[in-house]
Amino acid sequence: xxxxxxxxxxxxxxxxxxxxxxxxxxxxxxxxxxxxxxxxxxxxxxxxxxxxxxxxxxxxxxxxxxxxxxxxxxxxxxxxxxxxxxxxxxxxxxxxxxxxxxxxxxxxxxxxxxxxxxxxxxxxxxxxxxxxxxxxxxxxxxxxxxxxxxxxxxxxxxxxxxxxxxxxxxxxxxxxxxxxxxxxxxxxxxxxxxxxxxxxxxxxxxxxxxxxxxxxxxxxxxxxxxxxxxxxxxxxxxxxxxxxxxxxxxxxxxxxxxxxxxxxxxxxxxxxxxxxxxxxxxxxxxxxxxxxxxx
Ligand code: CAA
Numbered sequence: 479x480x481x482x483x484x485x486x487x488x489x490x491x492x493x494x495x496x497x498x499x500x501x502x503x504x505x506x507x508x509x510x511x512x513x514x515x516x517x518x519x520x521x522x523x524x525x526x527x528x529x530x531x532x533x534x535x536x537x538x539x540x541x542x543x544x545x546x547x548x549x550x551x552x553x554x555x556x557x558x559x560x561x562x563x564x565x566x567x568x569x570x571x572x573x574x575x576x577x578x579x580x581x582x583x584x585x586x587x588x589x590x591x592x593x594x595x596x597x598x599x600x601x602x603x604x605x606x607x608x609x610x611x612x613x614x615x616x617x618x619x620x621x622x623x624x625x626x627x628x629x630x631x632x633x634x635x636x637x638x639x640x641x642x643x644x645x646x647x648x649x650x651x652x653x654x655x656x657x658x659x660x661x662x663x664x665x666x667x668x669x670x671x672x673x674x675x676x677x678x679x680x681x682x683x684x685x686x687x688x689x690x691x692x693x694x695x696x697x698x699x700x701x702x703x704x705x706x707x708x709x710x711x712x713x714x715x716x717x718x719x720x721x722x723x724x725x726x727x728x729x730x731x732x733x734x735x736x737x738x739x740x741x742x743x744x745x746x747x748x749x750x751x752x753x754x755x756x757x758x759x760x761x762x763x764x765x766x767x768x769x770x771x772x773x
Contacts, residue, residue: 483661485648485673491658493604498522499579501593503535503566505727506610507582509638512539515563516552517667522564523572532566539564542639570600578663580608580632585733587614591622598624606656608632612730613679613737616649627653630660633680634669636726644669645680678741683734687746691735693719694749728752 482489498514500507503526515522524535540561547557565572573579579601581593594607601607607629609619620626631647644664648657657673664671674680679687693706707718723731732753738746 483671483673486661486671487654487658489658489662491655492662493577493606493655493659495578495606495659495663496520497576497578499570499573499576499601500524501570501579501581501597502526502583503531503538504582506634506636506638508535508538508542509636510580510582510610510634511535511564512542512560513634513638513667515539515560516543518663519559520563523576524564524566525568525570525572526566527568529568532568536564536566570596573597573601573605576601576605578606578608578659580610582610585612585614585730587618590614590619594619594623594629606630606659608660610634612683613734615678616647616652616676620649620651626651628656630656631674631676631680632660632663635682642670643682644671645674645682646671647674647676647680649676678737679734684738687734687738690719690723690731691738691745691747691749694735694752695747698749698751728755 495518497520498511498518500511500514500522503511503524507524507526511522511524514520524532524539526532526535543552543557543560546552547554552560579597581590581597583589583593590609590611597605597607603625605628607623609616609629609631610633611619611631612633616629616631620629623629626649629649630652631645631649633645633647635641635643644667646657646660646664661671672681678684693710696706697703703720707720710718717725732748735746735748735752739748
């Protein structure tokens with residue numbers, strides 16, 4: 479049965495999860511919906527602010543299942559079952575009978591708090607609420623909840639399908655049963671759940687951002703993205719820094735930098751150029767990089 483992970487409460491306290499809600503239908507949310515449906519084999523409903531986003535999220539899941547089918551990683555039956563489990567709705571009322579709802583909306587504290595306030599008016603008293611925040615305070619997110627004991631941080635890494643780690647964040651009032659459920663869920667999702675302190679950017683991004691902070695500082699000082707990537711390629715990183723930035727998304731990277739800068743000051747600089755690139759809506763700064771310099 480395996481050893482209990484450090485900090486995990488007794489697994490006997492864990493509650494069953496028979497329906498999952500995912501708030502948001504963007505990059506992380508779609509990946510989460512796929513993972514939950516595939517591994518837990520329970521219905522998963524995605525919501526977003528309009529039908530087009532919802533449809534895009536569901537289409538993403540179906541597209542990923544089709545890729546797995548083409549690679550013969552799933553049987554046609556399993557593919558159909560996974561697809562059927564994932565539905566979308568523009569209304570959070572679809573979460574009324576969910577046991578576990580995770581938000582993966584924009585990385586802004588006030589937006590996340592608003593989402594949780596809306597959710598509390600809809601979900602059952604036993605429903606666990608989780609946040610996939612990369613860097614914001616789970617304690618602050620819980621502060622205005624009617625039931626702060628039901629909130630837990632459940633932070634996945636991109637690409638969700640292949641990254642094995644899951645940071646589980648306990649806020650001061652998180653209930654033992656909620657935490658035990660989070661650890662059991664991690665196991666059922668075939669992820670390694672680790673308990674981390676509710677500190678800015680938790681553990682992984684805090685460490686990763688020391689490297690990325692220097693990379694973006696060099697970029698601010700005039701080092702082209704393709705030069706930084708080419709310089710770091712022989713270091714054996716799984717992805718070069720700007721390829722990683724492209725995958726994570728510049729706004730997300732900027733928010734993580736800002737959270738760390740607010741918590742730790744100059745040790746974590748915020749890149750001026752990342753801001754400029756976002757302001758100018760530059761979606762792929764390495765588009766101009768020579769082919770050979772991309773991973
Ligand atoms: N979605 C689904 N599956 C993916 C994928 C994606 N976006 N990207 C790669 N994969 C799968 C591939 O399909 C492949 O699976 P199969 O073996 O079944 O075909 C497997 O991953 C390996 O892929 P590749 O052989 O093509 O490439 P690789 O060996 O370079 O590995 C990688 C790809 C695992 C993504 C690797 O490059 C890597 O680990 N990159 C670093 C990722 C990272 O650091 N993520 C953390 C970002 S920070 C974050 O997410 C936190 C935050 O909150 C901001």
